[in-house]
Every structure is written in structure tokens, then in C-alpha cells.
Amino acid sequence: MASFDQTSTKARRPGGFLRPRNLVPAAFLLLFALAPQTLRDDYYLQVLIMILFSAYMASAWNLVCGYAGQLSLGHAALVGIGGYVSTLIFIDLHLTPWIGMFAGAGVAVVVGVAIGYPCFRLRGPYFALTTIALAEVLRIWVENTDKVFGVEIKAAMGLLIPLRGDAPLLFQFTDKAHYYYVILVMLLIVVYVTHRMQESKVGFYLAAIRSDQDAAEAIGINATKFKLIAIALSAFFTALGGSYYAQLFLYVNPGRILGIDLSVEMALTAIVGGQATVFGPVLGAFLLTPAAEFTRAVFGGRYAGVHLILYGLVLVLAIYYMPKGINGLLGRWYCRFIDRLEERTSASTMESASEVKHGHS
Amino acid sequence: MSPEILLSAAVDGLLIGGMYGAVAVGLSLIFGVLRVINFAHGSMLMIGMFLVYWLWVLFGLNPYLSAVVAAPVLFLLGFCLQNYVISPLFRRERSGVVEPLSVLLVTVGVGLILDNGALLFFGADTRSISLPFASETLNLGAVILNWSRVLAFATSVAMTGALYLLLAKTEMGRAIRAVSQHRDAAALCGLNVYRIFAITFGLGAATLGVAASFLMPFYYVQPTVGSVFGIKSFIVVVLGGIGSIPGALLGGMIIGLIESVGGQFVTATSAAIFSFLVFIVVLLVRPKGLFGKLEA
Amino acid sequence: MAILELKGVTKKFGGLVAVKALDLKVQEGEIVGLIGPNGAGKTTAFNLIACAMRPTDGEILFQGTDLVGMRPFDACELGVGRTFQVVKPFGEMSVLHNVTAAAFLRHSHRAAAEGHARELLEFAGFTHRAGRNAGDLPVADRKRLELVRALATDPKLLLLDEVMAGFNHREIDDMLVLIRRVRAMGITILLVEHVMKAVMNLCDRVALLHHGEKIAEGTPRQIATDERAIKAYLGEEYGVATS
Numbered sequence: 001m002a003s004f005d006q007t008s009t010k011a012r013r014p015g016g017f018l019r020p021r022n023l024v025p026a027a028f029l030l031l032f033a034l035a036p037q038t039l040r041d042d043y044y045l046q047v048l049i050m051i052l053f054s055a056y057m058a059s060a061w062n063l064v065c066g067y068a069g070q071l072s073l074g075h076a077a078l079v080g081i082g083g084y085v086s087t088l089i090f091i092d093l094h095l096t097p098w099i100g101m102f103a104g105a106g107v108a109v110v111v112g113v114a115i116g117y118p119c120f121r122l123r124g125p126y127f128a129l130t131t132i133a134l135a136e137v138l139r140i141w142v143e144n145t146d147k148v149f150g151v152e153i154k155a156a157m158g159l160l161i162p163l164r165g166d167a168p169l170l171f172q173f174t175d176k177a178h179y180y181y182v183i184l185v186m187l188l189i190v191v192y193v194t195h196r197m198q199e200s201k202v203g204f205y206l207a208a209i210r211s212d213q214d215a216a217e218a219i220g221i222n223a224t225k226f227k228l229i230a231i232a233l234s235a236f237f238t239a240l241g242g243s244y245y246a247q248l249f250l251y252v253n254p255g256r257i258l259g260i261d262l263s264v265e266m267a268l269t270a271i272v273g274g275q276a277t278v279f280g281p282v283l284g285a286f287l288l289t290p291a292a293e294f295t296r297a298v299f300g301g302r303y304a305g306v307h308l309i310l311y312g313l314v315l316v317l318a319i320y321y322m323p324k325g326i327n328g329l330l331g332r333w334y335c336r337f338i339d340r341l342e343e344r345t346s347a348s349t350m351e352s353a354s355e356v357k358h359g360h361s
Numbered sequence: 362m363s364p365e366i367l368l369s370a371a372v373d374g375l376l377i378g379g380m381y382g383a384v385a386v387g388l389s390l391i392f393g394v395l396r397v398i399n400f401a402h403g404s405m406l407m408i409g410m411f412l413v414y415w416l417w418v419l420f421g422l423n424p425y426l427s428a429v430v431a432a433p434v435l436f437l438l439g440f441c442l443q444n445y446v447i448s449p450l451f452r453r454e455r456s457g458v459v460e461p462l463s464v465l466l467v468t469v470g471v472g473l474i475l476d477n478g479a480l481l482f483f484g485a486d487t488r489s490i491s492l493p494f495a496s497e498t499l500n501l502g503a504v505i506l507n508w509s510r511v512l513a514f515a516t517s518v519a520m521t522g523a524l525y526l527l528l529a530k531t532e533m534g535r536a537i538r539a540v541s542q543h544r545d546a547a548a549l550c551g552l553n554v555y556r557i558f559a560i561t562f563g564l565g566a567a568t569l570g571v572a573a574s575f576l577m578p579f580y581y582v583q584p585t586v587g588s589v590f591g592i593k594s595f596i597v598v599v600l601g602g603i604g605s606i607p608g609a610l611l612g613g614m615i616i617g618l619i620e621s622v623g624g625q626f627v628t629a630t631s632a633a634i635f636s637f638l639v640f641i642v643v644l645l646v647r648p649k650g651l652f653g654k655l656e657a
Numbered sequence: 658m659a660i661l662e663l664k665g666v667t668k669k670f671g672g673l674v675a676v677k678a679l680d681l682k683v684q685e686g687e688i689v690g691l692i693g694p695n696g697a698g699k700t701t702a703f704n705l706i707a708c709a710m711r712p713t714d715g716e717i718l719f720q721g722t723d724l725v726g727m728r729p730f731d732a733c734e735l736g737v738g739r740t741f742q743v744v745k746p747f748g749e750m751s752v753l754h755n756v757t758a759a760a761f762l763r764h765s766h767r768a769a770a771e772g773h774a775r776e777l778l779e780f781a782g783f784t785h786r787a788g789r790n791a792g793d794l795p796v797a798d799r800k801r802l803e804l805v806r807a808l809a810t811d812p813k814l815l816l817l818d819e820v821m822a823g824f825n826h827r828e829i830d831d832m833l834v835l836i837r838r839v840r841a842m843g844i845t846i847l848l849v850e851h852v853m854k855a856v857m858n859l860c861d862r863v864a865l866l867h868h869g870e871k872i873a874e875g876t877p878r879q880i881a882t883d884e885r886a887i888k889a890y891l892g893e894e895y896g897v898a899t900s
């Protein structure tokens with residue numbers, strides 16, 4: 001599958017767990033775990049949080065759009081559902097967002113499947129246009145609605161989440177580092193889920209579907225069913241991300257959380273990073289989000305959308321020069337790097353040269 | 362709700378709808394001939410509108426006359442966009458190197474660059490042109506019409522008609538139609554397919570130049586205008602039928618009508634929901650739209 | 658009971674009748690050939706049996722169950738496997754993964770599916786290509802992959818659509834061997850083929866289609882000497898050569 005992922009069931013190599021291929025990622029993990037302790041400035045921690053958040057959202061998007069091959073430019077609708085549901089449950093039912101977020105995820109799954117079922121048969125660009133239309137309908141409706149079934153959603157003004165100070169059980173922290181760890185764990189979970197899915201029957205089926213749907217059906221694959229599985233998965237994680245966003249900023253409003261800008265950013269990050277790969281969206285986030293922060297810092301608040309020029313440029317360049325995304329480019333280097341490390345560390349054993357079948361399966 | 366107000370709204374909607382149609386007609390052409398979903402369509406209109414605005418502010422050029430400048434400039438913009446940015450991707454797609462949908466994504470990128478470039482250089486302020494006669498009205502009994510809108514509608518119809526005739530009667534039009542029906546067969550007949558692509562794209566963009574010059578007298582411009590018109594154009598094209606020139610005009614008028622009449626019952630911004638719903642329903646139920654030859 | 662029975666199957670595309678009242682019986686374990694000039698309706702018949710299309714009229718009974726109205730993946734689940742005339746490999750995936758994907762129909766776990774896939778690649782003499790990207794394969798290998806992939810779904814009936822098109826003699830012989838080995842596994846085969854050498858050597862029975870209708874049916878020998886067959890398709894020379 002993707003070149004970054006060391007897949008296929010090979011015979012277990014002797015040497016156990018402590019091989020470069022496991023140690024290098026572990027080192028990265030350690031780096032991320034320790035980051036908040038070493039970063040002195042709260043600003044950099046905030047940037048890192050936004051990078052991880054962007055990586056998480058792009059990964060959630062990737063679950064259906066990359067893997068099932070259906071380009072969605074309306075995922076913000078699912079983000080907004082997550083954010084609004086968990087917030088409303090907190091404000092009106094006084095239930096902690098830790099529970100509310102799963103309710104939001106549940107709603108999003110239902111909505112996602114309900115939309116996917118009739119719309120998946122639309123071909124690529126038309127599906128994309130439909131997702132834009134649906135997300136815009138939701139946004140416009142929320143923006144113009146003060147109350148629905150007696151519940152206040154305050155239209156364009158948005159909802160402020162009541163401050164509770166440092167209240168971990170209510171998903172509010174005064175120390176930014178805690179927000180960091182939450183999103184780090186969420187990201188690890190979604191990356192792991194993506195990896196497991198990719199290597200499983202679902203992953204294979206989705207790969208077949210996006211390669212050639214007719215051929216996939218001829219080998220027994222119910223394309224619609226598996227695309228719905230993908231969108232259910234994606235909607236679930238996307239909505240959780242929306243709830244996180246709400247708790248991070250303690251504010252939700254339709255313009256941002258249901259806006260097309262957010263949808264496009266999620267899509268872009270995953271595409272530039274590498275669709276249908278486990279780490280593509282993460283790489284995309286690490287490229288684009290710091291760039292966005294940097295342009296924001298340089299151009300100040302006066303020019304709100306300037307980082308989008310950068311995004312647009314990166315997108316065009318990526319389509320041209322990196323059709324498989326950053327992951328396609330870096331994946332090979334990474335594999336070769338790991339191979340070389342492993343050759344050096346087990347140069348004495350015979351196994352080193354023989355069964356190495358890597359990545360490009 | 363008095364019938365006069367409703368009637369006024371309806372007529373107004375039809376007039377501005379004609380304008381939507383004029384804006385969408387270029388998209389329908391590009392869509393129909395190149396099968397390219399041009400997400401930068403609205404952005405190009407916005408550029409055209411800024412061009413008309415600056416010609417007015419800097420040179421005092423009457424917007425109606427600046428069509429003569431705007432159309433060729435936008436033709437060039439479209440031509441170059443197709444020739445240097447999109448066609449190379451077509452070539453790559455043929456050899457299977459590039460994913461499908463990459464052209465769509467590239468136009469998304471171009472749209473982002475244009476929209477936010479305009480934001481950077483022109484700022485977020487709304488600009489508009491006020492011409493003395495433009496606010497004068499034409500009274501037809503119970504219905505009061507704004508002259509500039511009437512003119513815009515008339516131009517829309519004229520331009521759509523001209524485009525239709527160009528496609529139906531001229532040599533170039535025939536070539537374009539041939540390419541839209543079967544690119545390889547057209548190439549085998551000796552047509553320079555890539556050049557025709559570029560010309561078609563340029564033509565689609567040029568219509569935006571004309572539309573821009575007739576929109577400015579009664580509309581306004583700011584960088585976000587692009588996405589508003591862009592999305593509306595897609596709705597209109599799908600409703601009217603991809604590749605159908607008269608369909609685009611009619612589709613535009615229907616959308617304009619829906620929004621204007623709808624806007625009497627709900628807020629103006631909410632009325633946009635109706636158009637989106639129509640769009641979704643058409644795509645799911647009758648993808649060909651009203652007059653479309655191509656399947657969505 | 659015949660494993661496959663077509664009763665009065667008709668398919669119209671607007672005014673065009675692609676398949677007209679086709680009656681066909683295939684017994685278990687047979688290799689039946691469908692021949693005929695281009696446009697005779699052979700691939701359409703395949704599409705109908707594999708449920709890629711719905712017949713305008715008629716019944717398609719597979720092991721007694723009417724397939725009409727089912728979707729392709731349902732038919733596959735019941736045991737109908739097929740290849741496509743214009744091959745459809747999963748280009749971005751390796752040969753092994755192509756076959757593994759198909760194996761997942763009967764084996765839910767990755768290890769089992771991949772194991773089954775490897776066995777089949779071994780069976781088809783294809784193991785040396787396991788790691789290659791399907792999109793990089795030459796045509797003969799792609800057709801072989803298409804067949805192995807269909808086999809991975811454990812079909813009881815295999816529909817082979819021009820699986821030897823464009824092959825040279827060596828490749829044809831290799832494929833003949835493979836197909837015979839598939840039959841030896843107990844799989845019934847229905848094949849569309851233009852390569853007469855293959856049809857005559859392989860098939861127990863042959864049906865000739867022309868303009869959507871079956872105009873002759875019998876053993877290869879019978880067909881080769883049948884006046885109508887010679888006139889419609891085989892040509893004088895070939896008819897004479899085998900008699």
C-alpha cells in the first residue's frame with residue numbers, strides 16, 4: 001500500500017521489538033510527549049496544539065475522502081455538529097462534554113450515513129459540489145436561527161461555553177499543556193485506527209473500490225456499504241474534533257465551525273500530505289499549519305485570509321509536483337533510512353539481507 | 362403580503378436571475394467542453410469586477426464601456442489558465458500519472474489564490490460604482506424596475522444569444538462543439554484540441570468580463586463576491602443542464618426568482634438555502650438538468 | 658440440475674436488442690464456450706449472468722436461485738466469478754494485494770485471506786510477480802491476474818471473457834493449462850473466446866451467438882461442421898480444416 005507504511009505479513013525477524021523501525025517512531029512519540037515541558041512560550045505550545053488539531057481533522061477527513069475516494073468539501077458540517085451538540089448538551093443538560101462529545105459523534109454518524117447513502121453514487125466533482133451545498137445549507141440555517149425546538153442556538157452570534165476554570169471533568173483546563181495532551185492522544189488514536197483499517201478487510205475493500213468500483217463489485221464487494229462504513233468512521237472522529245475545538249476556544253459560531261474555509265483546509269491538508277495514507281494528513285498539517293501561523297504573524301490581523309494564498313499555492317504545486325503528497329515523497333526516503341539503520345544494527349546476522357520485502361506492496 | 366410586492370420581487374428576481382445566467386453561461390461552456398469543474402470561476406468574475414471598478418476610479422471609464430477592456434483581459438486570463446495550468450494536467454491524466462479530480466483541486470487552489478490575493482491587495486472593503494442614471498427607475502404599472510438591472514438583463518440575454526450563435530454558426534463554434542463531443546475524434550480530424558480548450562476557457566472567462574461590467578453599476582465588489590457567484594453558478598449550471606447555453610440563462614432566472622420571492626418570506630440570507638436545496642434535488646433526481654446533454 | 662440455466666433471457670438497450678430470448682444450460686463441471694462475431698451479445702450475456710446488468714426479460718437460474726435483480730456482489734457471494742473483457746486490475750495495488758482483496762470475501766482475517774491468495778498465486782504459477790504493482794504488468798499477466806483474482810472468491814461458476822485476447826501461442830498454451838487446472842478443482846467454466854484453438858481444445862460444448870440469438874449449439878466438432886456456424890462466424894476455411 002502506501003510506501004510509508006511497512007505492511008504485509010512477513011515472517012517475524014529475530015531481534016524482537018527493539019529495532020530501528022520501532023525505535024524511531026518511539027523516539028518521535030517521546031519528543032511529542034515531552035514538548036510541553038520544554039516549550040517555554042505559551043504561544044509555541046498553542047501553535048503545536050493547532051498543528052496537532054489540524055493533523056487530527058485531516059486524518060478524520062482522510063478516513064472517508066482519502067480511503068473511499070469521495071472528495072468532500074463540506075466536512076465542516078460534521079465538525080459543527082460535534083461542536084454544537086456537545087456544547088448544547090453542556091449548557092442545557094449540564095452534562096460534561098466528555099459525554100456530550102460522543103452524543104455529537106453519534107449524531108454526526110447518522111447524518112453522515114444519511115447523506116452518503118443517496119449521494120455516493122454521484123460522480124467525483126458532483127459529490128464534492130453536493131457536500132458544499134449541504135454544509136452551506138446547515139451553516140446558513142444555523143446563522144439565521146435563534147431557537148430550535150426551544151433550544152437556543154443564538155444564530156450567527158454563536159454560543160459561549162460557560163467558564164468553569166480548571167475543571168478537567170468538564171473538559172476545561174487552565175494549563176494549555178492539558179489541551180495539548182488531549183489532542184495528542186486523540187491524534188494517536190485516529191492514526192492508529194487509520195492504520196488498522198488500512199491493513200484490514202475494510203482497507204483492502206476501500207482500496208479496491210477507489211481503484212475500480214466495477215471490478216470491486218465483481219469480487220463480492222458491496223461498494224455502498226463499505227463507503228458508508230468509511231463515512232461513519234470519519235464522521236465519528238470529525239465530530240469529536242469539533243467538540244474538542246469547542247472546548248479549546250470555549251466558543252462555537254457557525255461562521256468558523258461550519259464554514260467552507262474549514263472544510264477546504266481539512267481537505268487541503270490531507271491532499272497535500274498524501275491521501276489514503278496513514279501519515280499523509282499529519283505531514284500535511286506539519287507543513288501547512290506552521291506556514292499559516294507564520295504568515296498570520298507577519299501580516300498581522302489586518303489581512304485575515306493571507307495564509308490561504310499560501311495554501312492555494314501549495315495545493316497547486318502539490319498537484320503538479322507531488323501527486324502522491326508529501327507522504328509519497330518522504331515515504332521512500334524514510335523507508336530507505338530505516339533500512340539502512342537496520343542493516344547497520346544487524347550487520348552480523350544473515351537475516352539482514354534476505355527477506356526484506358518493503359513498502360511498495 | 363401584497364400581490365404587488367410579490368410581483369415586484371418576482372420580476373426583480375427574474376432580472377437579476379438573468380445576470381446569474383450570464384455569469385453561469387461561461388461555466389457551462391467550460392464544463393461542457395472541457396469537463397472541467399472550474400472552482401475559480403467566481404474568482405475570475407470578482408477580478409473582472411475589480412478591473413471595472415478601478416477603470417472607473419482611475420480613468421473615469423464608464424462601466425458599460427469597460428466591457429471592451431474587461432472581456433479581452435479576462436479572455437487572456439482564462440486562456441493562460443487553461444493553457445499553462447490545466448492542460449499540462451490533462452496531458453498527465455492521459456498517461457495515468459495524475460489522479461482524476463486533480464484539475465478540480467487545482468482550480469480550487471487558483472480560486473484561493475485569486476480570492477485572497479484580492480483580499481491582500483484590495484482589502485476587504487466593499488466597493489461600488491454609482492452612476493447617475495443607474496438608480497433611475499422604469500415604471501411599468503405596479504412594477505417598478507431599476508434601469509441598471511433592466512440593462513443587465515438585456516445584456517445577459519444578448520450575450521447568451523451571441524454565444525449560442527457563435528457556437529452554432531461559426532467555424533470556431535463547430536470546432537468547439539466537435540471537441541466537446543469527442544476529443545479524440547476531433548483531434549483525428551485535424552483540430553488542435555488543446556488550443557481549442559484554451560480558446561473555450563478564454564471565451565468562458567470573457568463572458569465574465571462582460572458580466573462584470575454590467576453588474577458593477579448596481580452590485581458591489583469585495584473579495585468574497587467571487588465565492589458567492591461561483592457557487593451560484595454551479596447551481597445554475599446543474600439546474601439548467603451542463604453544456605446548455607439557453608439552459609444556463611433559464612436556470613439563472615429560476616434561481617433568481619426563487620431567491621427573490623423566497624426572500625419575501627424568510628431573511629434574504631436564508632433564501633439562499635432554497636437554491637441549494639434545488640441544486641441537491643436536481644443532482645439526485647434529474648442530473649441532466651433542464652436542457653442538459655451531458656449526464657451529471 | 659444444471660448449475661446455470663438461462664431461460665428466455667432478453668436484453669434491450671432502447672431499440673437495440675442485444676440478447677434475444679437466450680436459452681442456455683450449463684452442467685456442473687463443464688467448460689462451455691460462447692462464440693460469435695463481435696456484437697453478438699456475448700459480453701452482454703456475461704454482464705447479465707454476473708448481475709452487472711438487469712435483463713429486460715427472462716430468468717437466470719444459478720443453482721436454482723434466480724439471479725435477476727441481484728447486484729454483482731450478491732452474485733459473487735453466491736459463487737459466480739467473472740473476468741472483464743478489458744482487464745480491470747487494481748493498478749495501485751500489488752498482485753498479491755489484488756488477490757488478497759478478493760480472498761476477503763471468504764476469509765475475514767488478513768492472515769487467512771493473504772494465505773489463500775498466496776496459495777492461488779502458487780497454483781497459477783504467479784508467485785514471482787506477487788510484489789509487482791498490478792498496473793505495471795504486461796497484458797498477459799494482467800489477464801492471468803484477473804483470473805486468479807476471480808478464483809480467490811471461491812466461485813462455483815467462472816465466467817471468462819476473452820481471457821486470451823492478444824495472446825501469443827506460448828501464452829495461449831499456458832492459459833489452457835491453467836484453465837484445465839481450474840476445472841480440475843471442480844469449477845464450472847463459461848468462456849467467451851475468439852481464439853478458436855482454445856475453444857476447440859478446451860470446451861465440452863460450444864454455443865454460437867449471432868445478433869443476440871443462439872443459432873447453434875453442440876460439441877466443438879459439431880459446431881465446426883455446422884453450416885450456420887460456418888456461414889455466420891467461422892468461415893469456409895476453418896470449417897473445412899477441422900472436418
